[in-house]
Amino acid sequence: MAELLSLKEAVARLVRDGDTVALEGFTHLIPVAAGHEIIRQRRTGLTLVRMTPDIVYDQLIGAGCASKLIFSWGGNPGVGSLHRFRDAVQHSWPVPLEIEEHSHAGMANRYVAGASGLPFAVLRGYTGTDLAAHTDTIKPITCPFTGERLAAVPALNPDVSIVHAQRADRSGNVQIWGITGVQKEAVLAAKRSLVTVEEIVDELEPRPGAIVLPSWAVTVVAEVPGGARPSYAAGYYERDNDAYQAWDAIGRDRESFTRWLDELTGVKA
Amino acid sequence: MAELLSLKEAVARLVRDGDTVALEGFTHLIPVAAGHEIIRQRRTGLTLVRMTPDIVYDQLIGAGCASKLIFSWGGNPGVGSLHRFRDAVQHSWPVPLEIEEHSHAGMANRYVAGASGLPFAVLRGYTGTDLAAHTDTIKPITCPFTGERLAAVPALNPDVSIVHAQRADRSGNVQIWGITGVQKEAVLAAKRSLVTVEEIVDELEPRPGAIVLPSWAVTVVAEVPGGARPSYAAGYYERDNDAYQAWDAIGRDRESFTRWLDELTGVKA
């Protein structure tokens, strides 16, 4: 059964230096507040996993929390590049960042394998591309029935997966609706999981398009209203497109980023 | 886009002698009326596929429509055996029935592979059992990353899959709720598909727990109110448990079955 904790306690309890950590949420319901709490608690050496690293990953990388990134598309959606990510890859600032790069289909299937207790997944993927040449996590596999060659990718089983959802009940059952992305798989693939939610309610009213993660499949639930801002939470608030635009200028140089970071972590200039 | 046809036209159009045909529905929403129409149209030599062949498959087998059955559990749920199935397996009556036997996990994954355009699926399954010794559709496969041995099963891609659903709209978009079983996978794995529905409505109201099969993924929709009886259709009618009980006596001997069959097909005694 999931425990109900504050975000601070939850991150302190679940996320350790050197962990493999996945924060998922496909444009919708990105667990930004949890990412900020990881920065505040100054975790280091993390292997960060995420299909679509966007500004909260740019922040985690710029803050020096990560030593490796496993991903399939890194950008500021609708705006442009992630400058902290680029700076880390191109200039090792503030620390070197190793990367392991996949396609969305590959990443999604790696989570599926992880959630399914399988060591690998099979897909029609990567054929003819240069991706396989730069990672040892894409290998060929032959169908034992047809002889056809396909791609195999290893399961992702993060130490901790963190997602944001609309609601949980007091027993820790979690309800998510709208675009649910790969969140169920990320939670089920992980050794430990944290779900931040907009609110904790007495009862989860059934809703069209909603999925429920039963309490016994989740480690910790933390109530964090607005925890997905500046991304959005269907039924609660809209995406703050201006914040995504504004991040471009902040992330663009080390100085303005450091000012932002000091403000987040409460360091006086 | 799905075409809207009568059940009779739909079966005439889609189901051919010798086809591999899957009727799915896990206790709930079993497409019984469509099965009866296949009997009426006297199809023969079918390879019938179904995770849980129950009384409608007993009827199809007793009527001589099938030459092979691919399945994982054949019984009259809550009642006992399928006597026509047993008679076909043990005494080749009315025609011999070849069987290809799997577990539920294997069958479900075979549909998943079929729906995914993959030639096979991987699972932790069958280990230590005698199932693999009696079929060539279970083979070992080795994880290219860990060296672990797992089971591979080939994709199921029926010529026709038939399912029953609660509703479709006039464009042929299909809505299913309650226990949805393996119906989505069965439809997506098939070359052609038929969905019988309780009713055709102007608009599909979103409903908790409902899935939608878009019209362009379905070949034919036929309005068949009560088309799942004696199984049930959540929101429409309950399971007719008495009919399942009554089938035991009818199916038990060839004579009473033949009377039932003559009645269904309109043959005078």
Next chain:
Amino acid sequence: MTEYTSDEMMSVAAARALGDGMSCFVGIGLPSTAANLARRGHAPNLTLIYESGCLGAKPSRLPLSIGDGELADTADAVVSVPEVFNYWLQPGRIDVGFLGAAQLDKFGNINTTVIGPDYAHPKVRLPGAGGAPEIAASCREVFVVLRQSTRTFVEKVDFVTSFGHGTGKGDRARLGLPGAGPTLVVTDLGLMRPDPETAELTLTELHPGVEVDQVVAATGWKLKVAGDLGTTPAPTEAELRILRDLKRASA
């Protein structure tokens, strides 16, 4: 004290094996009766998982099939059949797999496929595997419940539908099976558990009023009896009331 049948004793004993807060993958029939009895009694936080995709079902009566509407209506979540097997069963998340059997052998292997030595020409064709092979493989442990007779309790099953302990201790580990396999067999006569050294099913408890000879006579192999043979407590009034209410509601 209220009278009770040996079937009622069996269901009550099976129910007691399920601890509160556990998750249980429930086969239909006797296992479902026991699991629902437990949930309505001493284990209100028992999570019932049915292979139809119902996670956390809370039926008010005994389901007649694995896919009764009430299972879906009362579940915490209803997922597809592939999902219940792949995401929920396969990774070993579930504490107990609760199974029935047509034949069970002395190492807890289960047969629900064919009776007779020839698969192609069986004496009796049974329903087949269903979810059982992977339930038996992947749950942390497996409980089996069935009525005891020399027909059902055999030296060696005609067909291994679901793997128990194979030919003895160590076979599961050699095959890489993650779960502990059958740790408890509940019958209308008593309880059996695998011997810690050999994994052979051994009589560890008798139901009240049952004699050892009776159990030995109803077993198709030379049944071993534990040195410290216990006796199952008789069903309590409360247990019988709940069981009978459940049965009545389902009639």
Next chain:
Amino acid sequence: MTEYTSDEMMSVAAARALGDGMSCFVGIGLPSTAANLARRGHAPNLTLIYESGCLGAKPSRLPLSIGDGELADTADAVVSVPEVFNYWLQPGRIDVGFLGAAQLDKFGNINTTVIGPDYAHPKVRLPGAGGAPEIAASCREVFVVLRQSTRTFVEKVDFVTSFGHGTGKGDRARLGLPGAGPTLVVTDLGLMRPDPETAELTLTELHPGVEVDQVVAATGWKLKVAGDLGTTPAPTEAELRILRDLKRASA
């Protein structure tokens, strides 16, 4: 006649390539603009599929991201991300994959990963693959839309993120790729199509007012020009109105 920009011409030309009743896997940015313009105009029954899991989205404005709330709210079905790739894209159900590119080479190979010869020390780190490699592999055909310059249209991409025609005709078949690959490239200057014999991208149509020399100069390889070079019809009033309404609604 209404004035229009070369970007507007590009979007209109790209939109026209989508037939009514088709299904289209839509990349964000220019492809999404074109696909939405088509659906609001000549192809009302165009099915838009976004990798966020939205099948049959009908947005009233141009989405800013692949996962805008309006895409889900207006979709026929919203499925998980694994499902959209495995059940919907991978089996080859989708008619057209509509992609953008940072670099495109003369055989329609796409780079969105790194600029520069050294992957480990790139000149510019780009966002990466996203859904594109499998979109390019599995859709029945692929359309690419991007602005034309010697920076974007190169002899050979620095990194093959998404496979087009490889090193020429026959490469896709040799690799067992099911779809036809890039059959159309739409730019702000004209249209290119793979030569039927060699699969080399060849200029087949100029947008109104554009000269061949201009296109050749904006291309990083020695661009071939079709013998029967056509001219794209200018955007109609209706096309421009819909496009501008969409843009305005999204501002």
